[in-house]
Amino acid sequence: MIRAKNLIKVYGMEDIEIRALNDIDFNVDQGEFVAIQGPSGGGKSTLLNVLGCLEKPTSGTIFIDSIDITQMSDKELAKIRRDKIGFIFQSYNLIPTLNALENVMLPMMFAGKDTNRVSERATMLLEMVGMQERMKHKSSELSGGEQQRVAIARALSNDPLIIVGDEPTGNLDSKTGSAVMDILTKLNKEGRTVVVVTHDPAVAGIAHRVMQIKDGKFINNQLAQEEQA
Amino acid sequence: MKRLNNIIFAYRNLREHKMRSLLTILSIAVSIATIVSLIIIGQSMEQAAGERLHGTVDVIRVFPGHVIPGRDFVAYGSFTEADINVVKGIDGVTDVSSWMIEIAEAGYERQLAPVELMGGDPADIRGFLGGVVELEEGRLIREGANREVMLSTSTLEHINSWFDAEMKVGDILMINDVDFTIVGIMAYDFAGIEVSHRVLLSKEAVKEITQSDDVMLMLVRIDDLGRADEIKEQIEETLDERHGVSGLTTAITAEAVLEQVGMVFLIIQAVVVSIAFIALIVGGIGIVNIMLMSVIERTRDIGIMKAIGATSKDVLSLFLVEAATISLIGGILGVSAGVAVSVAVGTFISRFIIADMPLIIAPEVLIGGLIIALMTGVISGLYPARRAAKMRPIEALRHE
Numbered sequence: 001m002i003r004a005k006n007l008i009k010v011y012g013m014e015d016i017e018i019r020a021l022n023d024i025d026f027n028v029d030q031g032e033f034v035a036i037q038g039p040s041g042g043g044k045s046t047l048l049n050v051l052g053c054l055e056k057p058t059s060g061t062i063f064i065d066s067i068d069i070t071q072m073s074d075k076e077l078a079k080i081r082r083d084k085i086g087f088i089f090q091s092y093n094l095i096p097t098l099n100a101l102e103n104v105m106l107p108m109m110f111a112g113k114d115t116n117r118v119s120e121r122a123t124m125l126l127e128m129v130g131m132q133e134r135m136k137h138k139s140s141e142l143s144g145g146e147q148q149r150v151a152i153a154r155a156l157s158n159d160p161l162i163i164v165g166d167e168p169t170g171n172l173d174s175k176t177g178s179a180v181m182d183i184l185t186k187l188n189k190e191g192r193t194v195v196v197v198t199h200d201p202a203v204a205g206i207a208h209r210v211m212q213i214k215d216g217k218f219i220n221n222q223l224a225q226e227e228q229a
Numbered sequence: 230m231k232r233l234n235n236i237i238f239a240y241r242n243l244r245e246h247k248m249r250s251l252l253t254i255l256s257i258a259v260s261i262a263t264i265v266s267l268i269i270i271g272q273s274m275e276q277a278a279g280e281r282l283h284g285t286v287d288v289i290r291v292f293p294g295h296v297i298p299g300r301d302f303v304a305y306g307s308f309t310e311a312d313i314n315v316v317k318g319i320d321g322v323t324d325v326s327s328w329m330i331e332i333a334e335a336g337y338e339r340q341l342a343p344v345e346l347m348g349g350d351p352a353d354i355r356g357f358l359g360g361v362v363e364l365e366e367g368r369l370i371r372e373g374a375n376r377e378v379m380l381s382t383s384t385l386e387h388i389n390s391w392f393d394a395e396m397k398v399g400d401i402l403m404i405n406d407v408d409f410t411i412v413g414i415m416a417y418d419f420a421g422i423e424v425s426h427r428v429l430l431s432k433e434a435v436k437e438i439t440q441s442d443d444v445m446l447m448l449v450r451i452d453d454l455g456r457a458d459e460i461k462e463q464i465e466e467t468l469d470e471r472h473g474v475s476g477l478t479t480a481i482t483a484e485a486v487l488e489q490v491g492m493v494f495l496i497i498q499a500v501v502v503s504i505a506f507i508a509l510i511v512g513g514i515g516i517v518n519i520m521l522m523s524v525i526e527r528t529r530d531i532g533i534m535k536a537i538g539a540t541s542k543d544v545l546s547l548f549l550v551e552a553a554t555i556s557l558i559g560g561i562l563g564v565s566a567g568v569a570v571s572v573a574v575g576t577f578i579s580r581f582i583i584a585d586m587p588l589i590i591a592p593e594v595l596i597g598g599l600i601i602a603l604m605t606g607v608i609s610g611l612y613p614a615r616r617a618a619k620m621r622p623i624e625a626l627r628h629e
Contacts, residue, residue, distance in 0.1 A: 054536055054622050075540050082538020093533045093626070097241050107537045154537065 001162060001193045002028040002051060007060035009046050009216075020046040021057065022216030028162075028195060033188045035207035036197045043216040044197040045166060051195060052085055052164040053077045065161055082110055086155025088196075090167035092147040094139035100126060100150045101135040107157045125153035129183055145176030152183055163187060165196035169203060181206060246523070253515045254559040257602055260508035261563025262570060265598045267505065269571040269590055271498040274578065277586040278490045287454060288357055289461050289480050291316070291447040291468070296479040305477050307443030308468075315467055321451050321460045326353040328446040329432055331439045336403040337392040344384070344404065345427045347446075348435030354379075357448040367398035367413035370431060378402060379413040379429040383581065387426055404428065405438040416585065449480075457482040509601070512559070513609040516552055520613035524548065531617050532625025545618040552610020553603055560602025564595050 009021040020043045028034050038044050049055050050062065053069055056077075062069050065084060069077065081087070094103045104122035109115075126135050129149040139147050148168060155163055165184065169177035177200065185206055188194045196203060204210045212219040294304035308327065317325050329348040334341045349357075351370040370377045380388070380402075389396055401408050409430065436442050451460050461480040468478040524531070531544055539547075568590060575588040 049623055052536075054626075075542070078535065078538055078540040078543075081536065087536050089536075089626075093529075093536070095530050095533060097245055097530075106534070110534070110537070110539045110543050158538070 001030040003063040005061050007057045010058045019216050031191050033194045033208045035204045035210045038213035042214045048166050048197050053080045083158050084161050086160035086163045088155050088165040088168045090170040092151045096139050099136050099138050104153045129153045144172050148180050162193045169200050253519050256512035256515050257556050257559025258563035260505050260512050261598050261602050262566035263505040265567025266570040267501050268594050271494050273589045275494045289449040289482050291480045295477050321456050323452045324450040326357040326448040327444040329435045330445040333405045342391040346435050347429050348432040363416045365414045365416040375431050375434040377412045378409040381415045407438050513605045516609035524613045524617040528625050528628040531620050532622050535622035541618040545614045548614035548617050549610050552606045556602045556606025560599045564598040
């Protein structure tokens with residue numbers, strides 16, 4: 001599903017150069033649930049952003065669904081994000097002026113789908129995450145756990161191949177956090193590939209594989225490669 | 230992304246910032262209203278003035294002196310019977326009507342007010358003054374009736390307000406201590422648009438009460454409009470020569486008057502419309518400002534939208550639709566207000582300046598107003614929208 005090779009991401013400000021990703025190889029198979037852990041500034045988020053097509057690596061290649069995304073234009077990347085990737089953020093990132101239903105509809109509207117069917121599917125997804133009672137509420141009227149469930153529904157709207165989560169339970173208490181994790185586990189069992197960055201040991205416990213990243217490199221790279229072999 | 234959805238989204242954001250959007254909409258509306266109403270009023274006045282003058286299109290007006298139109302008249306003397314006969318003899322001239330113009334005092338209950346007397350042959354009134362003497366009330370002066378006067382509606386209104394009186398057809402107006410009966414009220418003033426205090430009466434009556442017999446105006450009818458300029462020049466040369474002056478006699482063709490009226494309206498319109506356009510530019514800058522603020526405020530939203538799959542074009546169109554919505558609402562309000570203002574101003578003009586001026590509301594002007602508003606919005610929205618579209622998703626997401 002994901003085949004990344006020799007990934008290097010350099011953030012440069014004139015003389016100071018920071019290697020956020022330092023020659024990383026990373027593969028994720030279809031249906032896998034991978035957790036990425038590591039200290040702050042170790043490169044977790046950068047890896048996730050690159051895998052999520054939010055930014056391009058400085059060098060290296062990434063194949064997602066057999067497509068090399070490092071060769072793509074910004075417009076093509078936007079379409080990959082829209083159609084193949086479902087993003088879940090730590091701070092939920094719902095559009096505050098839109099209600100839950102509209103937030104879930106948005107990626108489908110960007111895809112130019114028929115409004116009635118978009119509304120139907122968004123309703124169905126919100127029912128699936130247990131938010132059917134609060135579809136007309138704006139994000140400011142929802143609790144953190146509720147907002148994250150809306151965000152998961154939104155991530156699923158265009159039926160993506162991969163769900164990418166950046167600390168999806170990071171802002172939630174353990175109870176609501178585990179409810180969110182239950183949804184992610186369920187989605188994974190249905191065959192979706194899930195990659196999450198997390199500090200949460202509970203999440204790491206559920207994952208098929210846990211990768212430790214530090215200073216732009218995997219610490220247990222060895223182990224990961226053995227497992228894959 | 231479907232356009233309709235964009236518009237819904239844009240509308241929602243406008244509601245979030247009611248006051249800010251309202252002020253911008255207002256500034257666009259005011260400039261569009263100004264432009265639309267000025268054009269409607271301008272066109273209506275030009276048309277009305279033109280129609281009134283067209284009644285006498287084959288008449289050349291000749292003055293014994295230098296006329297600076299609308300400003301000044303310096304006379305070198307007056308026309309004699311011999312002058313009139315010479316002009317009658319000019320090729321292309323079919324008839325000449327001679328008129329006296331004198332200042333006199335109108336009196337009513339021991340109060341006095343200046344009026345301008347215009348004395349001619351009552352038989353010439355219909356033929357030479359044409360449409361301008363369309364009667365509002367009463368009748369024309371009878372031939373040989375030397376105690377009858379006609380007034381224009383505006384002259385009557387002025388005299389009535391000076392004297393605090395309510396004179397009407399059939400009443401007596403005293404001019405230079407002689408009683409005259411008001412027999413008719415003209416719908417329009419003599420020159421169509423000028424506000425004058427002119428009283429129309431027979432030449433004999435004017436001679437009698439002013440002890441003058443100076444002919445100060447000749448109305449010359451010609452048979453060929455195509456030769457108007459040529460005949461006009463010949464009249465000027467002939468009369469200059471007879472009076473031993475050079476370049477002083479002024480003959481004005483109806484066409485020249487029409488052109489001049491048109492030119493005056495054009496200048497007025499150009500000046501005021503350009504002021505309105507400046508207002509529109511200010512409104513446009515307002516849109517740029519409100520949109521830039523909106524873009525900055527929604528940086529995070531833009532980041533989110535891009536992260537979940539919005540292309541730059543989606544973001545661009547979102548902000549452009551928002552700018553267009555503001556300006557279109559402003560345009561609709563502005564065009565409506567412009568029409569309302571035109572109706573109000575038109576009523577005022579009909580009452581005090583050009584009687585019964587029909588209002589010409591061309592659909593092109595209304596549609597043009599909307600298009601100008603929309604274009605202002607789209608052009609003003611372009612820069613902020615491009616800024617939003619160019620944002621990198623990661624950087625935009627980090628924005629708090």
